[in-house]
Amino acid sequence: MSDLETALNAIAPQLGGKSVTGLRRLSGGASQETWAFSLDTGRPLILRRKPAGAGSPTGNANPLATEAALIRAATLQGAAVPEVLYVSAPGSDIGEAYVMSAVEGETLGKRIAQGEAFAAIRPKLAFQCGEALAKIHAIPLEGLPELARSSALDELEKYETVYRTLGARRPILEAAFKYLKDRAPPLARPVMLHGDFRNGNIMFHPETGVAAILDWELVHIGDPAEDMGWLCTASWRFGGGKPVGGFGDYADLLAGYEAAGGTPIPLERVLYWQMLGSLKWGVMCEGMYASFANGTDPSVERAMIGRRTSECEIDLMALLEQAA
Numbered sequence: 001m002s003d004l005e006t007a008l009n010a011i012a013p014q015l016g017g018k019s020v021t022g023l024r025r026l027s028g029g030a031s032q033e034t035w036a037f038s039l040d041t042g043r044p045l046i047l048r049r050k051p052a053g054a055g056s057p058t059g060n061a062n063p064l065a066t067e068a069a070l071i072r073a074a075t076l077q078g079a080a081v082p083e084v085l086y087v088s089a090p091g092s093d094i095g096e097a098y099v100m101s102a103v104e105g106e107t108l109g110k111r112i113a114q115g116e117a118f119a120a121i122r123p124k125l126a127f128q129c130g131e132a133l134a135k136i137h138a139i140p141l142e143g144l145p146e147l148a149r150s151s152a153l154d155e156l157e158k159y160e161t162v163y164r165t166l167g168a169r170r171p172i173l174e175a176a177f178k179y180l181k182d183r184a185p186p187l188a189r190p191v192m193l194h195g196d197f198r199n200g201n202i203m204f205h206p207e208t209g210v211a212a213i214l215d216w217e218l219v220h221i222g223d224p225a226e227d228m229g230w231l232c233t234a235s236w237r238f239g240g241g242k243p244v245g246g247f248g249d250y251a252d253l254l255a256g257y258e259a260a261g262g263t264p265i266p267l268e269r270v271l272y273w274q275m276l277g278s279l280k281w282g283v284m285c286e287g288m289y290a291s292f293a294n295g296t297d298p299s300v301e302r303a304m305i306g307r308r309t310s311e312c313e314i315d316l317m318a319l320l321e322q323a324a
Helices: 003-015 064-076 109-114 122-137 152-166 171-182 224-232 250-259 267-293 300-306 309-323
Strands: 020-025 033-039 044-049 084-088 097-101 191-193 202-205 209-213 220-222
Touching (some): 003 020, 109 122, 122 202, 122 209, 122 250, 152 171, 171 267, 171 309, 267 300, 267 309
Antiparallel strands (some): 020 033, 084 097
C-alpha cells in the first residue's frame, strides 16, 4: 500500500466510508496532480494535489485551500461544480490537496467541439456557458479569500514584461500590444473570475451539457468579459467551426449570461478580451519555447506548444483586420 493510499484511508471516515480502493493517477494537469479513487461504499472521488516542491507554470496560481473555498462559494450560487468534501493542509500526510466528488462527463476539447456524441447537445452549450459564467460572476466578493485584482492594462503590463524579458521580436505581438493598450477598458465592474474558463476546463455531458466547471487555480478579480473572451479565443476551439469554444456562437453565450441574471456585456468588449487572450497565449507559447531552447525544460511538450505562437499571430492578424 502506498503512502498516499494509507493517508487517504486515514481520512476515509470523514469522506463517508471506511477505506479507499482503486487509487490511480490520472493524466493531464500541468501544475497539479489528479488522482481517482473510490470509497468502500462505491462512491467515486477525485483528489487534486500539489506535488512536493511544485510551482505554477504561470506563477499566479492560488493555494488549493483557496481553490476549494471558491468552489464552495460557487456551489452557493448554483454553479455546476464538484462537491468539495475535504481539504488537506500543506505538510500533512496527503499534502496540500482537496478531495471532491467525481462527475461524469467529457473534458477533451476536440470531442466536445467535433465529436458525434455531442452533436445533439452542441447547439445549447454556448448558452449554458453564459449561464455558468453569470453564476460565477454573481459570487459576492465579501468574505472570499484574498485574490489578485487585474484590469486589462494590468494584464497587458504583466505579459509585456514577460515578452520583453524573453527578448522576443514578433511584429504581430508588438502591434497587438499597442492596439490593446490604446483601447484598454477600465475595470468598472469587478467580479470574481474563473480565470481559465475554456473548452478543456469545462466538463460536458453528451445528454445534458455543462456538468462541472474545473481547474479553479487562476481565479482572480477582474472584468467579466475576460472569462468570455478567453472561452472564445481561437486556441481553445479545437478545430470546431464556432467562435465560442469551437461549439457555439457569441449571441448564445451573451444571451445565456443575461438569462441567468448577468449584467449585459457588449460583444465589442468580449472581442477585445478575445484578442487579449490570443496575445497572452502567444506570449505563453513563446515562453515555453524559450524554456525548451535554453534547456530549462527540455521536454518535447514544451517545444511543441512553443511552436503555437505562430497560430496566435494568425488569430491576431485576423482580429486586427476585423477591428480596423
